Amino acid sequence: MDSRQWRSTIAAAQAGDRHALDQLVAGWLPLVYNIVGRALNGHADVDDVVQETMLRAVGNIGALRDPDSFRSWLVAIAMRQIRERARRRTSEPLAGDAADRAADFAELTVLRLQLEGQRREVAEAVRWLDDEDRQLLSLWWLEVAGELTRRELAAAVGISRQHAAVRVQRMKARLEVARGIIRALEGSCPELAAVTARWDGRPGSVWRKRLARHIRGCPVCAGAEKAVVPAERLLAGIALVPVPAGFALSLALGGKTSAAAVSVGWSAKVLGALTKPAVVVTAGATIAAGGAYVVTRTPQAPPAPQISPTAASTARPPAHTPPSLLPSPSTAAPTPSKTADLYGTVVDAVDNAPAANVPPGPLPHRPESGITSSGGPRTVMQHRGESVTLRGQGYVLVRWYIAPAHRPGNLVMPAWTGLKGKLFHVASGGGRRMDDPLVGSPGGYATGMGGPTIGYAVLPAGTQQMWQNEYFYLDGSVTLTLNEHGCDYGVTVFPSSWDAVDKDIRTGPAQGVIRYGMVRDNGKDTAPVPQYVTRATPADPATVPQRSRV
Incomplete structure (x- = not known):
């Protein structure tokens, strides 16, 4: 939707339109999922934090005064839930144990978006950042991808734009250090092998600093710094990581299985939040269906169809096309077949x-x-x-x-x-x-x-x-x-x-x-x-x- 349509949808949701609220939840769930997933790097708590964010947004949408600020308001709620989660778990680092991790979000990003080369390197470098940097990166990643503005980033973190610029530059510097570590580990430096002999293979700030010191003084590893594309250029226009269907189901059903959903329906917590005045949603809402996305255009009468010949030419297939890709003699020319009673x-x-x-x-x-x-x-x-x-x-x-x-x-x-x-x-x-x-x-x-x-x-x-x-x-x-x-x-x-x-x-x-x-x-x-x-x-x-x- 364009901004005008979103404003209309938000206003309708505040007035109690169930379909409009469904559209808001469906349209913005992927954004929240990417922010939380990257900030927590796929920790098992991602589900709970996203659920809390969406529940708080749905439950308080009536208090939103300016529909134009909906996105920044929603992102700010997500960041507050991330920080609240961190405060509740001060005795346990966000990195967590492998057993406490639902899915490594860096790996999920690489696989689901099919990232290669230096884009893959940026995604994997996130593992080496501290919690605070990773939270900021979850917003900056979406800023350079065109999903957020710098104003929204600063508002979500609760700082000025000038301070945000300083924080982002520091985070980017540490991200580049992490990229250098990834390149060095893929190399064949014998001294680096000796340095990492006692490393357990888990990225962290302590080993990031140790490896960075080695790379700065090593001519072999430092050579990997050549021809590096800035991260913001690599991430420009990159897609959101799709919300897994199983994740959306647990969000809607409070962790119940799909079998239980038939007889039990939504959890009492979710139903309680969604049945307040002005925020009622039907039990078959989009949130339970895994999240849908709608591209909507203002209804308009299309121009008269412009009928033109197909742009295919008689150009020969490229010379490098292998024989197995060339048409067989029986199919050498297009042979349309039309069934009269169908289209x-x-x-x-x-x-x-x-x-x-x-x-x-x-x-x-x-x-x-x-x-x-x-x-x-x-x-x-x-x-x-x-x-x-x-x-x-x-x-x-x-x-x-x-x-x-x-x-x-x-x-x-x-x-x-x-x-x-x-x-x-x-x-x-x-x-x-x-x-x-x-x-x-x-x-x-x-x-x-x-x-x-x-x-x-x-x-x-x-x-x-x-x-x-x-x-x-x-x-x-x-x-x-x-x-x-x-x-x-x-x-x-x-x-x-x-x-x-x-x-x-x-x-x-x-x-x-x-x-x-x-x-x-x-x-x-x-x-x-x-x-x-x-x-x-x-x-x-x-x-x-x-x-x-x-």
Whole structure:
């Protein structure tokens, strides 16, 4: 939502609108979860602190005078709960024992956001910070990622902006020291091996200082400081770590199992807080469903569809494409097949990409009332069987990460199942197709279809070559399931908008960008539908045939 819509939603929640309160809880739970999770680094108390934060926010929303200050007010509540938790446990450091840790948040950040290289290094360096620095970093991380402002950071900590700037600089200095330690530990310095011989492998301030002293005086370890990108540049625009479904369930049910939820419902504590005047929520609210995220646009009459030919050209496949990725003779040309009594076409053939310097045709603007995602604003799926359910009317981005360097082989494509309504494959973008070489990466390949030195990701015969970003338009509901088996890959699913799609596909060749995107949508119901989509709900989504039945 934009700021105007949030203000309206907050005002409605204060007036007792149950749906509006559901939207607030669903929309802001990921932010609170990331702040608390990173501040406590995944300690088992994360669940309790997040629950207390949301309960206090819901219970006191009627006292909020200025809807524009809702985010800073909510963040301040979260920080107070973190500090209160620290005061209650003064005899036990926040780092805690391994047995008292639900999940290492640094590792969770790396895995769920698929961070690599120096971004991964920054996430792992958080383990080496003291409690106070980690609390500040939990806010600063979101500031540089575009989720918070410096004013909100300072207000949450309870200091002036000038003081906040000083505190942030000191914290960043210690974060850079921790990054240097990580690089040094990955090296082969014999003196460092001797220094760490008695180290138990657990990061902490004492060992951070010892290792930092060694690195400053060691020519081998100090050499790792070269070509280091500042942390704020690495974190700019980075996603929030998605809220785990199991976590959201315990939040809503007070720790009860899903089986108990059927007969018992919400815990008395939660129900008591949510049934006060002006903050009533139904027992089937979004908070119990795992948290949904809605991208909403003001209803408007879309412009008349601009019908244009697909931006595909007759350009030949890239020269580096391995034989296993080229179309077979029987599928060498796109062969649309249309069922007269249903909508859409399914292209069951490899399609050629436009040349890098060919802008796409106009993208028809379809109506957008908003998409609700069961996985939040960014659903990261990396393992077979993970899924996300999308509902509403609007655009959806599926971003691909293929890693044949980890495990090459045949790809088992994701499947769209349980379709109700209509689903179109409207555009492809992200700057490159997945079989484009990435300049500057080892062997010319990074996340993509692979290469001769690492092996290839091989598509099923006749499958369209996917781009880094694939865009779809939904008017109804559908579930997307990851069927990873064979080649290593993952996808991230984002509710999006026409503006975002149009901007992406029109980003022309530039540094690090290989080509414009392409438009697939013709603005009519005869526009292409995704491959591997069905209205059925098979027990194993991997069995959905390529030639979709819609």
